[in-house]
Amino acid sequence: MLLLLSAIFVITLVSVLGYSMVGWAPFEMRWRDALLGAMLPGDGDRPGFDDIDLREFWAIYDTHAPPLVRIGLRAATWFLTFLPLFVSGCRKPFFRLDADRRDRFLRAASSSRFYLVRQLMMTVKTFAAFGYFSNGVVRGLFGIPSGTPGPTTWSNG
Amino acid sequence: MDGAAVRGREKLACDVAVVGSGPAGASAARVLARAGARVIVFEEGPFARFRDFPSDGFTAMAKFYRDMGASVLMGNAPMPFLQGRAVGGGSVINGAISWRLPRDVYDEWVLNDPAIGDAIPWDEIDAATDEIEKDLNVLPTDDAVAGPNNLLMAKGAEALGLEHRRISRYTRGCRGLGRCLQGCPEGNRLSMDLTYLADACAHGARVLSSVEVGGILVRDGRAAGIVGRASGGGTVTCEAGRAVVLAASAVQTPVLLMKNGLRHGPVGLGFQGHPGTSMIGWFGDPVRVWTGATQGHEVTGMRKEGLKFEALGYDIAVAAARLKSAGRAFAEEIRALDHWAAWGACVRAKGRGRVGAGFGRASVRFSLLPEDVFRLRRGVRVLGEMMLAAGAEFVTPGVHGWHDKVAQRAVMARFEEEGPLDPRAYTMVLTHMFGTCRMGADPSKGVVRPDFRHHAVDGLYVADSSVFPTNTGVNPQTSIMALATICGRRIAAGTGQ
Numbered sequence: 001m002l003l004l005l006s007a008i009f010v011i012t013l014v015s016v017l018g019y020s021m022v023g024w025a026p027f028e029m030r031w032r033d034a035l036l037g038a039m040l041p042g043d044g045d046r047p048g049f050d051d052i053d054l055r056e057f058w059a060i061y062d063t064h065a066p067p068l069v070r071i072g073l074r075a076a077t078w079f080l081t082f083l084p085l086f087v088s089g090c091r092k093p094f095f096r097l098d099a100d101r102r103d104r105f106l107r108a109a110s111s112s113r114f115y116l117v118r119q120l121m122m123t124v125k126t127f128a129a130f131g132y133f134s135n136g137v138v139r140g141l142f143g144i145p146s147g148t149p150g151p152t153t154w155s156n157g
Numbered sequence: 158m159d160g161a162a163v164r165g166r167e168k169l170a171c172d173v174a175v176v177g178s179g180p181a182g183a184s185a186a187r188v189l190a191r192a193g194a195r196v197i198v199f200e201e202g203p204f205a206r207f208r209d210f211p212s213d214g215f216t217a218m219a220k221f222y223r224d225m226g227a228s229v230l231m232g233n234a235p236m237p238f239l240q241g242r243a244v245g246g247g248s249v250i251n252g253a254i255s256w257r258l259p260r261d262v263y264d265e266w267v268l269n270d271p272a273i274g275d276a277i278p279w280d281e282i283d284a285a286t287d288e289i290e291k292d293l294n295v296l297p298t299d300d301a302v303a304g305p306n307n308l309l310m311a312k313g314a315e316a317l318g319l320e321h322r323r324i325s326r327y328t329r330g331c332r333g334l335g336r337c338l339q340g341c342p343e344g345n346r347l348s349m350d351l352t353y354l355a356d357a358c359a360h361g362a363r364v365l366s367s368v369e370v371g372g373i374l375v376r377d378g379r380a381a382g383i384v385g386r387a388s389g390g391g392t393v394t395c396e397a398g399r400a401v402v403l404a405a406s407a408v409q410t411p412v413l414l415m416k417n418g419l420r421h422g423p424v425g426l427g428f429q430g431h432p433g434t435s436m437i438g439w440f441g442d443p444v445r446v447w448t449g450a451t452q453g454h455e456v457t458g459m460r461k462e463g464l465k466f467e468a469l470g471y472d473i474a475v476a477a478a479r480l481k482s483a484g485r486a487f488a489e490e491i492r493a494l495d496h497w498a499a500w501g502a503c504v505r506a507k508g509r510g511r512v513g514a515g516f517g518r519a520s521v522r523f524s525l526l527p528e529d530v531f532r533l534r535r536g537v538r539v540l541g542e543m544m545l546a547a548g549a550e551f552v553t554p555g556v557h558g559w560h561d562k563v564a565q566r567a568v569m570a571r572f573e574e575e576g577p578l579d580p581r582a583y584t585m586v587l588t589h590m591f592g593t594c595r596m597g598a599d600p601s602k603g604v605v606r607p608d609f610r611h612h613a614v615d616g617l618y619v620a621d622s623s624v625f626p627t628n629t630g631v632n633p634q635t636s637i638m639a640l641a642t643i644c645g646r647r648i649a650a651g652t653g654q
Contacts, residue, residue: 041488048488057215064219069227103484110483111557115581118557119235122584125487126478130215133474142473142495144212144447 023062031081032073034095038102039128049128052135060134073127076120080109083117159204160367160387167393171197171363173648174383174397175404176370176413179246180634181621181641182404183349183357184289188645190360197363197395198354199385201405202242204366205249207351210340214472217339221250228408230587232510232524234580236432238587240406243340244366245350247406248634252337252452253326253346254467255295257286258629258636261461266626272598273626276607277643285639290325293347295635297323302333304449306498307468309440311454313547314466317539320458324467326450327634335470337451353638368393371517373401373417373617380617400616400648404641407590407623408512408519414594414604415514421613422604427592428510428523429628432585433503434533435469436540437479438549443495447473456543460630463505464536466543471499479584481553481561500544502536503588504529505630512593523587525580533583534576541569557582589633594623609644620644 024032033050042048065073084090084105090097097105110121132138139145173189175182178200190196202221211217218226223240230238241247263282267274289295298307303323314321327347336342344351354364365385372384374394380401385393403410411425449470456466476499480490510523525533541552541563551564558577563569577583597603600612605624611617620641622633629636 038484039487040491041485043485043488046488046492060216060219064225066224066227068229069225072227106483107486110481121483122478125483128487129474129477130213133472133477134213134215139213139473142447143445144473 028074028077031093031095032077034102035077035080035124036128036131038094038099038106039124040132041099041103046141047138049132052132052138054131054135057131057134072123076123079120080124083109158363158365160365160385160391160393161203161389163368163387163389163391163393165391167387167391169197169393169395171195171395171397172399173197173402174199174395174400175402176383177246177404177406177409177621178244178349178354178364179241179404179406179621180248180349180638182246182402183248183353184638184641185402185404185620185645185648186362187353187357187360188642189649190357190362192645192649194399194649195361196357197365198357199368199370199383199393199395200244200246200364200366201369202244202366204244204350204364205340207341207344210336210342212336212339212342214339214474217250217472221340230510230521230523232522234432234525234583234585236585236587238408238430238521238590240408243350244364245348245354248327248348249340249350250338251634252324252467253328253348254452254632255290255293255325255327255635256629256631256633258282258639259460259631262627262629269626270597270599270603270607273596273607277640281643282639285642286635289635289638289642293327293352294329295325295327297325298450298453299331302331302450303453304333304335304470305440305442305444306446306449306470306500307453309444309498309547310456310466310468310500310543313543314456314458316546317543319456319539319543321454321456324450324453324455326453331450333449335446335448335451336472338471365393370405370413371416373413373419375417375419375614378613379615380611397616400618402618402620402644402648403594404620406621407593408521410619410621410623411512411593411604412514412519416517419611419614419617421611422600423595423602424604425512425514425593426509427595428512428521428590429508429592430506430523430587431503431589431628431630432506432525432529432533432587433501434537434555434583434585435479435499435501436537436544436552436554437497437499438541438544438547438552439493439496440498440549441496444498445495446470446476446497446499459539462535463532463630464539465503465505465631466536466540467501467503469499469501479555481555498544498547498549500540502533502540504532504536505628506532509592527578530578530580533580534573537576537583538569538572541572542566545569555584589622589628591622591625591628591633594619595626596624597626608647618644618648
């Protein structure tokens with residue numbers, strides 16, 4: 001397992017370093033959004049990560065994120081997308097898993113015995129939380145006045 | 158003046174160039190400007206009007222934190238460290254906490270190097286601190302704006318018989334908006350941009366924002382000025398007739414020295430800080446950690462053991478990210494996010510690290526010693542017990558390899574014995590950094606003399622917490638300001654020139 005993890009890590013690192021020089025490719029965005037959406041799903045009552053308008057969030061990211069942050073999110077995206085290939089019960093890339101398997105995988109990964117996996121999960125969770133709560137409508141659900149030049153619309157709201 | 162507008166070559170002249178506009182730079186600049194010196198302060202970050210501070214944590218971190226708050230130090234437990242990057246430095250985005258330099262910490266310094274006691278007498282530090290507290294309206298947090306997160310800590314500490322108190326803060330008219338870490342949108346936190354820098358400017362100083370200083374001009378063994386790169390693409394050269402004062406933080410100051418070949422003494426070595434971890438607990442009544450005074454209550458009873466506890470208010474997104482779960486369980490926990498309280502333990506770590514300047518950037522290495530991890534375990538135990546004693550239905554230590562949820566104090570008490578010894582099991586953030594250009598009479602042990610003068614280059618001073626011989630175990634802003642004020646006085650008096 002350690003060997004497989006190391007192999008994914010090396011492949012991820014090379015890919016991430018290469019791609020970090022440019023913006024997100026469309027396929028990468030799908031991988032990334034699949035992870036972020038599964039990390040914070042909606043339930044019909046409350047919006048999830050997938051339900052909100054994140055254009056301003058990603059615009060701020062594109063403008064301000066330093067290389068370390070870009071590499072970190074990229075690494076988490078690539079690594080966690082392909083890690084399920086080596087997990088029994090999954091055996092597919094993350095974006096090909098159904099909702100239940102995605103959820104089970106995320107729960108298992110967040111308490112993985114491997115420090116690197118836990119840190120990458122933390123990266124995804126932190127971005128999911130920052131993105132979700134950058135939305136003015138979501139903040140409003142928690143009684144937080146917006147008063148911000150940041151995002152204020154929820155596409156389904 | 159805004160560096161964003163500088164596109165060509167800008168040439169400036171002054172008596173004293175100050176690099177960094179945080180508490181250290183602002184304090185030194187103020188004293189010097191008041192003494193009649195022509196002062197220019199250089200700040201890498203932008204000038205932020207308090208009405209423009211965003212309400213969400215992400216935008217604030219993107220705009221006003223170095224590396225978006227994701228600067229990471231490496232070692233046996235990699236962890237982020239937070240630094241402000243705006244005019245006013247960390248004072249713009251911190252909890253406005255004020256602590257006087259503890260006498261026992263000062264005595265440690267003097268015991269190790271008696272010359273420090275001669276150069277910086279305790280009475281002078283004490284008097285400078287009195288002035289700072291008066292200038293910045295330092296007062297204990299009013300219960301009316303504290304909010305449940307702070308008040309519950311008082312209840313928990315009382316139940317455990319631990320010495321505790323309301324945190325003294327630099328505020329005026331605080332309404333407990335809980336937005337200190339995003340920048341106070343009402344300007345009620347008395348940060349440096351609103352106070353000491355404004356006062357310095359009123360006495361003729363200039364502040365140049367969005368200029369990253371990379372070069373220190375040295376001629377005939379004497380600091381003669383600085384060279385910076387403006388965010389607008391131009392360069393700024395400033396001749397300083399009398400002194401160059403470095404006040405860019407315990408991470409950036411040694412890097413600036415090293416980048417300029419000024420590697421005299423233990424520059425970059427001896428890095429110390431305060432690693433901190435947090436405890437969250439679920440209460441039956443709403444707590445809403447994103448409201449009330451961001452950090453309004455503290456437990457001081459274990460300070461001499463190297464532990465201090467603070468209530469931790471922060472943006473709702475940060476509160477969510479601290480939850481232990483993922484996926485649907487995470488979304489479910491977020492629904493009741495307003496019921497979670499969050500408190501932190503700050504450790505006076507004995508471990509020492511180093512700051513390097515690889516590829517022109519700061520790289521920090523720091524590892525906790527076994528005794529630091531023991532202290533951390535004790536801190537987690539006390540935090541958990543205190544929270545349960547305050548009425549939490551359960552707490553979540555957030556330590557890998559131990560219980561996710563604990564509802565009984567007796568179980569929490571076992572953490573001090575059972576808690577993991579691998580520091581990577583803990584989720585930590587490092588705050589307050591020290592010691593990378595420490596002062597000392599012996600040139601082989603100090604980068605600057607006890608009067609802040611660089612040992613090898615005349616006219617070059619360091620005024621920030623990199624000169625502190627050790628960490629302090631408490632929030633250092635007031636100590637930094639007191640020492641930087643004294644540094645400014647020494648330069649104004651022409652000591653050693």
